[in-house]
Amino acid sequence: MDAPAGEAAIAGLIGGALRLDPAAYRLALDAPGGLALALWIFALAGLSAALAQSVALFANRVRPWRFVASLTVGAGLYTLSVLVWIAALALVTTLLLDREVPAVALVRLVGLAHAPQLFAVLGFLPYFGAGIGAILTIWTYLGVAVAARATFALDLPETLGALAGAWLLTLLLQRTVGRPVARLTRWVRRTVAGTPPTPARRSGEGGP
Amino acid sequence: MTFLPDPWTLxxxxxATWIVSGLLAPLETLGWWAGWFGRNGDDPGAPGPLLEDEPPEDVGADRGDGVGRPAxxxxxxxxxxxxxxxxxxxAPLERAFLRRLRHDLPGTAVLEVFPYSVTNRALTGQRAFAWFWRRAVRWKQDGRRxxxxxxxxxxxxxxxxVAVSADRRYGPMYxxxxxxxIERALRRAGFDPADGAPVILVxxxxxxxxxxxxxxxxxSRFGRPLQVVSLGGVLASPRTLEGVERVLHLRGRNDAVARLSTWFFPGRWRxxxxxxWNRGKADGVVEVExxxxxxxxxxxxxxDPDTTLPDxxxxxxxxxxxxxxxxRDARPDRDPTRPPPGGGDAPAPTNR
Incomplete structure (x- = not known):
C-alpha cells in the first residue's frame, strides 16, 4: 500500500469530496496514498457511525471496556460491509454496463465519497440527530454518482443503474449466502458487548 | 492592536461549541442508565436510598394533624x-412566584426539583465544570458585563x-x-402515594x-394518575399520556419561545x-389555556409582578x-359544585 499523502492534500481531497467536486475524484484516482486514505475514511466513518448508534450499548448497560471494544468491532464490520458493497458495484458495472472498472480504483473513489459519513457521529445529537443519518446517506450516494461520472464517464442513467444494481445484489446476498455471515456478525457483536444488543437497524452497513 | 476574530470565525x-455540547448532552443520562456513574445500580427505576441527614424541605404549610389526615x-x-x-x-421572579404559590395554596406542598440532571447533580455541584458554573452564576447574579x-x-x-428528554432514543431513560x-423529593418531604393527595407537576x-x-x-410507580401544568412549556408530543389525568398548557400570546418551539416538534403540528398530543387534545386530556x-x-x-393585564x-x-x-381542581375535596377542570370562571381553554 502506498504512503498516505500530505495533510494538505488529504484535506483538499476530503474538502473537494464534501463539495461534490469532480476534480477531487479525478485526483484521488492517481493520488499517492489514495487507497490508504479510502480505508482510513471507512474506518473512521465506521467509528463515527458506531458512536452514533451506541445508545443500544448504553441501553444494555455494557461495561466501558466492552463499549470501546464494540465500537472498534463496529468500525471494522462497517469497513467490511462497504468493501462488499464495492465488490457488488464492480460486478454490476462490469456485467451490466460492460465497463472495466478496477476494484482498487473503485475503493479509492467510494472511500472518498464516504467523506460525509465522517460526520455520522452527529446522529448522536439529541432529537436533531435522528434525521442526520439520512442526509449523510444521500450526500454519500451523490458523491459516488459524481465520482462515477467524473472518472468512468458514466452518464446519469448508468450511474443510477449501477447503484441500484449494487444495492439489489447486496440485498440478494444478505438474503441468501449472507445469512451465516449475518449470524456470525451478530455473534461477534454479542460476544464483544457481553450482552444481547437491542435489535436496531444498522443503516450504516451494506452501502453508504 | 486589538485581536478581534472575524464574525464568521466567531x-x-x-x-462548533453548540454541536459539541449537544454531543455530550446525552452522556449523563446514558452513563447513569448504564451504571457508569450515578447511583443507578441494577434497577434504574428504583428510587435511591433517602438520606436521613438531608435537611427537610421547606415546602409550605403543613396541615397534618397526626390522626390520619394527610400532611x-x-x-x-x-x-x-x-x-x-x-x-x-x-431567579428573583421565580423565587417571588414560588412564595406567592405557597401563600395562595395553604396546605399544599410546593417542592422544587432541578430537572436537567438525572443524577441529581446541580451544575454548581460535583461536576468537572462546577467551578465554571459557580463562577458563571455569580457573574450573572452580579449583572456584570x-x-x-x-x-x-x-x-x-x-x-x-430538554432535547434529550424529547428524543425517542434517550427520552425513556431520561x-x-x-x-x-421527583419521587425522591416527594418522599423526602413526607409524600405517601397511599394518602390520595394529588400530585401536580408544574x-x-x-x-x-x-x-x-x-x-x-x-x-405507574404511584399507582394513580397525575396532572401536569405546563407554563409556557417547550413540549414535544409525549410518547404516552398513560396515567396522566390532565395536561394544562398555559400559554401567553406574546410567548414566542413556546410558539416557535412547536416548529421543531412535528407531533405538535395541527x-x-x-x-x-393531538389525540390528547381531542380526548380532553390536553387543554391549552x-x-x-x-x-x-x-x-x-x-x-412579572408589575405588568398588568387589561383586567x-x-x-x-x-x-x-x-x-x-x-x-384546586385536582384536589379530591374540591367543591363538587365547581365545574370540572377547564370550565367555570376560568378563562376557557382554547384547545388550540
Missing amino acids: LLAAL HDAWVVFLSGIHVVEDQTF LAGLIGFAINVRNGWQ DQGSARL GYSGGGQVALGAAPVLA FARWST DLGAMDHTGGEGYL GRTHQTATAEAIVRAV
Whole structure:
C-alpha cells in the first residue's frame, strides 16, 4: 500500500469530496496514498457511525471496556460491509454496463465519497440527530454518482443503474449466502458487548 | 492592536461549541442508565436510598394533624426553566412566584426539583465544570458585563437536556431518571402515594417537557394518575399520556419561545392528528389555556409582578391563579359544585 499523502492534500481531497467536486475524484484516482486514505475514511466513518448508534450499548448497560471494544468491532464490520458493497458495484458495472472498472480504483473513489459519513457521529445529537443519518446517506450516494461520472464517464442513467444494481445484489446476498455471515456478525457483536444488543437497524452497513 | 476574530470565525466557533455540547448532552443520562456513574445500580427505576441527614424541605404549610389526615392536601412539584443551575432557582421572579404559590395554596406542598440532571447533580455541584458554573452564576447574579452570554451558556446546556428528554432514543431513560428524582423529593418531604393527595407537576419552559415525560412513569410507580401544568412549556408530543389525568398548557400570546418551539416538534403540528398530543387534545386530556398578552420570561413575562393585564391583574397574579385553580381542581375535596377542570370562571381553554 502506498504512503498516505500530505495533510494538505488529504484535506483538499476530503474538502473537494464534501463539495461534490469532480476534480477531487479525478485526483484521488492517481493520488499517492489514495487507497490508504479510502480505508482510513471507512474506518473512521465506521467509528463515527458506531458512536452514533451506541445508545443500544448504553441501553444494555455494557461495561466501558466492552463499549470501546464494540465500537472498534463496529468500525471494522462497517469497513467490511462497504468493501462488499464495492465488490457488488464492480460486478454490476462490469456485467451490466460492460465497463472495466478496477476494484482498487473503485475503493479509492467510494472511500472518498464516504467523506460525509465522517460526520455520522452527529446522529448522536439529541432529537436533531435522528434525521442526520439520512442526509449523510444521500450526500454519500451523490458523491459516488459524481465520482462515477467524473472518472468512468458514466452518464446519469448508468450511474443510477449501477447503484441500484449494487444495492439489489447486496440485498440478494444478505438474503441468501449472507445469512451465516449475518449470524456470525451478530455473534461477534454479542460476544464483544457481553450482552444481547437491542435489535436496531444498522443503516450504516451494506452501502453508504 | 486589538485581536478581534472575524464574525464568521466567531459564528463557526459558536456552532462548533453548540454541536459539541449537544454531543455530550446525552452522556449523563446514558452513563447513569448504564451504571457508569450515578447511583443507578441494577434497577434504574428504583428510587435511591433517602438520606436521613438531608435537611427537610421547606415546602409550605403543613396541615397534618397526626390522626390520619394527610400532611398536605396536594403536592406541587415545580420544574424550573432552562436558566436554572440547581434545585432551588436563583431567579428573583421565580423565587417571588414560588412564595406567592405557597401563600395562595395553604396546605399544599410546593417542592422544587432541578430537572436537567438525572443524577441529581446541580451544575454548581460535583461536576468537572462546577467551578465554571459557580463562577458563571455569580457573574450573572452580579449583572456584570457579558452576563447575558453566561445566561445563554446555561440555556444551551439545559436546552440540550430538554432535547434529550424529547428524543425517542434517550427520552425513556431520561424520563426514568427525572421521575426518580421527583419521587425522591416527594418522599423526602413526607409524600405517601397511599394518602390520595394529588400530585401536580408544574413545568416552566423546558421543565414542561421534563414534567410531561416523567408523569407517566410516576403514575405507574404511584399507582394513580397525575396532572401536569405546563407554563409556557417547550413540549414535544409525549410518547404516552398513560396515567396522566390532565395536561394544562398555559400559554401567553406574546410567548414566542413556546410558539416557535412547536416548529421543531412535528407531533405538535395541527395536522398531525395521530400524535399523542393531538389525540390528547381531542380526548380532553390536553387543554391549552390562553393567559393573555404575556411573554415567556422577564419583564412582561408570566411571572412579572408589575405588568398588568387589561383586567387589572398582574401577570404574576393571573399565572398564579391559573395554577391555583388547576391544583384546586385536582384536589379530591374540591367543591363538587365547581365545574370540572377547564370550565367555570376560568378563562376557557382554547384547545388550540
